[in-house]
Amino acid sequence: MNQTIVKKKIGRSFILLLKIVVAVIMFSPIIWVFSGSFKGINEFTTSSNIIPAKATLENFAYIFKNSNYLVYVRNTVLLMAGTTAGTLLSSALVAYPLARMNFTGKNVIFAIIVGTMMIPNIALIIPQYIMFGKIGWLDSLLPMIVPAFFAYPYNVFLFRQFFRSIPKELDEAATIDGCSKIGVFFKVLVPLSKPTFVTIGVLSCVFWWNELTQPVFYINSDQWRTLTIALMTTFMYTAGNAFVINWPSIMAASTLMIIPPMLLYLFGSKFLVEGIKTSGLKG
Amino acid sequence: MNEVNEQTSVRKKQLRNNLTAYAFCAPWMIGFVFFTLFPIGFMFAVSLTNRKLNGISDFIGFANYRNLLQSETFWNSFQVTIFFTIIMMIVTTIWAVIMAMLLNYKQKLNGIFQFCYFLPSVIPTVALAYAFRTIFGKEAGLLNAIITSISGKNANVNWLYDSHTVYFAVFFITLFTYNTGQMMLTFRSGLNDVPRELYEACDIDGASAFRKFRNVTLPMISPIVLFNSVMGCISALNGSFALLYPLTGESGDPNGMTQVLSLLIYKEAFSNMKVGYACALSVVLFLIACMFGIGIFAVSKRMVYYEN
Numbered sequence: 001m002n003q004t005i006v007k008k009k010i011g012r013s014f015i016l017l018l019k020i021v022v023a024v025i026m027f028s029p030i031i032w033v034f035s036g037s038f039k040g041i042n043e044f045t046t047s048s049n050i051i052p053a054k055a056t057l058e059n060f061a062y063i064f065k066n067s068n069y070l071v072y073v074r075n076t077v078l079l080m081a082g083t084t085a086g087t088l089l090s091s092a093l094v095a096y097p098l099a100r101m102n103f104t105g106k107n108v109i110f111a112i113i114v115g116t117m118m119i120p121n122i123a124l125i126i127p128q129y130i131m132f133g134k135i136g137w138l139d140s141l142l143p144m145i146v147p148a149f150f151a152y153p154y155n156v157f158l159f160r161q162f163f164r165s166i167p168k169e170l171d172e173a174a175t176i177d178g179c180s181k182i183g184v185f186f187k188v189l190v191p192l193s194k195p196t197f198v199t200i201g202v203l204s205c206v207f208w209w210n211e212l213t214q215p216v217f218y219i220n221s222d223q224w225r226t227l228t229i230a231l232m233t234t235f236m237y238t239a240g241n242a243f244v245i246n247w248p249s250i251m252a253a254s255t256l257m258i259i260p261p262m263l264l265y266l267f268g269s270k271f272l273v274e275g276i277k278t279s280g281l282k283g
Numbered sequence: 284m285n286e287v288n289e290q291t292s293v294r295k296k297q298l299r300n301n302l303t304a305y306a307f308c309a310p311w312m313i314g315f316v317f318f319t320l321f322p323i324g325f326m327f328a329v330s331l332t333n334r335k336l337n338g339i340s341d342f343i344g345f346a347n348y349r350n351l352l353q354s355e356t357f358w359n360s361f362q363v364t365i366f367f368t369i370i371m372m373i374v375t376t377i378w379a380v381i382m383a384m385l386l387n388y389k390q391k392l393n394g395i396f397q398f399c400y401f402l403p404s405v406i407p408t409v410a411l412a413y414a415f416r417t418i419f420g421k422e423a424g425l426l427n428a429i430i431t432s433i434s435g436k437n438a439n440v441n442w443l444y445d446s447h448t449v450y451f452a453v454f455f456i457t458l459f460t461y462n463t464g465q466m467m468l469t470f471r472s473g474l475n476d477v478p479r480e481l482y483e484a485c486d487i488d489g490a491s492a493f494r495k496f497r498n499v500t501l502p503m504i505s506p507i508v509l510f511n512s513v514m515g516c517i518s519a520l521n522g523s524f525a526l527l528y529p530l531t532g533e534s535g536d537p538n539g540m541t542q543v544l545s546l547l548i549y550k551e552a553f554s555n556m557k558v559g560y561a562c563a564l565s566v567v568l569f570l571i572a573c574m575f576g577i578g579i580f581a582v583s584k585r586m587v588y589y590e591n
Contacts, residue, residue: 012390015385015388015390016390018385019385019386019388019390019396022381022382022385022396022400023395023396023399023400026382026399026400026402026403026458026459027399027402027403028418028425029403029411029414029415029418029459030402030403030406030414032414032417032418032425033410033413033414036414036417044417044423045422045423046422046423047423048423048424048425048427048428090310090311090314093307093310094307094308094310094311096307097303097304097307097308098308101300101303101304102300103300103301103304103305104301106304109308109311112315113311115576116315116319117517118513118517118572118573118576119319119569119572120517120520120521120568120572121521122520122521122524122545122548122568123520123565123568123569123572124318124319124322124323124326124565124569125548125565126326126329126548126552126558126561126562126565127322127323127325127326127329127562127565128318128322129552130325130329130334130558131321131322131325133338147314147318149310149314150310150311150313150314150315150317150318151310151311151314153311156311181303181307185307206405209407210405210406210407210408210461210525211525212407212408212409212524212525212528212529213521213522213524213525213528216528216549217549227407228407228409231407231409231410231413232409232529247413247417250413251413251414251417254406254407254409254410254413254414257406257407257410258406258407258410261402261405261406262402262406264405265398265401265402265405266398272405273397273401273468276464276465276468277465277468277469277471277472279465
C-alpha cells in the first residue's frame, strides 16, 4: 500500500517537473526580450546573461527620440478601432439571418462563407494591391479598414454559432409583440449577446495589434506605419552605422508591444482565453 | 378565389422574408464580390500579362506559367510550402496536445503555468522572430550559451543560417505562434469533455496509459483535431509570411530553404517588380490552399469520430 502512494507521489512530482520545463521553454523568449531591452548594445552583442550587468533605459529613450513612436501608436489604434468596429457591425448583421431565418439560398450562402474561410488572405493580396492602387488607397489604412465593414467570413461564422445558442422563443415573443426582424435583431439578439461582441472584439484587436502582413504590403510611408512595421524597419540600424543591427532597441520596442497583450491576459483573461477557446471549438 | 388570394399572400410573405434576409446579408455579398470574387478573376487575368509594378502590362498568354514551371526557385518554393505547412501542422498539434494534457493534470499553480504556456501566442510574430534571431544567434545567443554551459564545449552554431539546423530552429519557433496557443486551449476543454467512465473502464481492463490515449482520448477529441488542423493549415499558409519574413528574409535564407510561396510572391512583386509573374504564383498558392482543404475533408470523413 505504502509503495503505491510513494509511486503516485513520484509520478506527480515528475509531471510537475515537466510542467516547469515546458513553462521555462515557452516563456524564455519573453524573458529574453525583456532582459535584452535593458542591455546596452555592447553587452547585448557579447553576453547572453539573462540579468543585465548594467541595466539601462537608454533603449527606450532612443525609441522615443529617434522615431515617431506616438504616430505609430496612433496608426495601430486607428487600425484596430476601425477594423473591429467594422467587423462587429457587419458580421453580426450577416450572421443574423443565417442563424435565425429560413430563406431561399441560405445553404448556398453559408457554404460559400465556410469555403472562403479556407482561402488564405495572402493568395489574394497581389490582385487586391493592384485594385486598391487603382482607387488610390495605397499607403493608407483604408485597404484594411474598409473590407472589415463587409463582414469577415470567420467572424460571421462565430456570430452565427453564438446566435444559435440563444433560445428562439425570445424572437417569437418579440415578433408577437409587433417587433420587425430588424427590431428583433437590435432589441433581442444584440443585448443578449454583449459578451459575444466583447469576445470577438477582443480577438479582432489582438489580431490587428499583431498583424504584419497586410501593413507590409499596403503601407509605404512613415506617417502611416503601424507598430509592427516600425518594429521591422525603423529601429533596425544604429544611427551613423548602417551595418550594426540595433538589437537592444528592437528588444525595447518588442517589450512595449508585448505588454498590452500581457495586461489583457492578466486583467481580461476571461474574454481572451474563453474567446479564443470558443472560436476554436465551434467546429 | 379565396384560396388563390391566400396563396399569393403566402408567396408575398415569403418574398418579403427573402428580401429581408438578403438585405441583412448584403454587406457580405458586396464584400464577397469586390474583395474575393473579383480579385480571384483579376488574379487569373493579370497572371496572363507581364504586368510590372508601375502598371505597364502586355498580354503574354501562358508565358508566366511556362517560366514558372521551368524555374528552379519556384519548384523549391513549392516544395518548401507543402513541407512547411504539413510539418508545422503536425508539430504544433502534438505540442498543443502535450501542453493541454499537462495543464489538465490538476495541480497547484496551473494558472501560472497556463499564463506561461499561452502568452507567447498573443504577442506579435515580429517580436517573436527577433527574439529567436538573437536566441539562435551565433554570438551571444542564448541557445549556444546553454549548450556551452552544459557540454563544456564551445558551441558556435548559427542556428538559423546553417542548412543542418534551420528547420529545427524554424519549427521550434512555430510552437510559439497563435495557432498553437489556440489549439492548446481547445484541446484543454476537449479533453475535459471526455467521459470519466471510459477511463475507468480502461482501468478495470488494466490498459496502459498509452493505450488509454490511443483508444479513448484520441477518438474522442478527433473532431477538435480536425477543426484545428483545418485552421492550422490556413494559418500555416497565411501566417508563414508574418513569421518567416522577419525571421529569414524574403529570400528564405539559407539558400531558399525557408522560402515559402508567400515570400517568393512578395519578392517577385516588390523587389523584382514582376507583378504578372507574382499573380501566377498567387494562383498556384490559391490552388494549393484548395487542395489542402479538399484533402483534409476527405481524410476527415474516414477518420473522425462523431458522437451523433
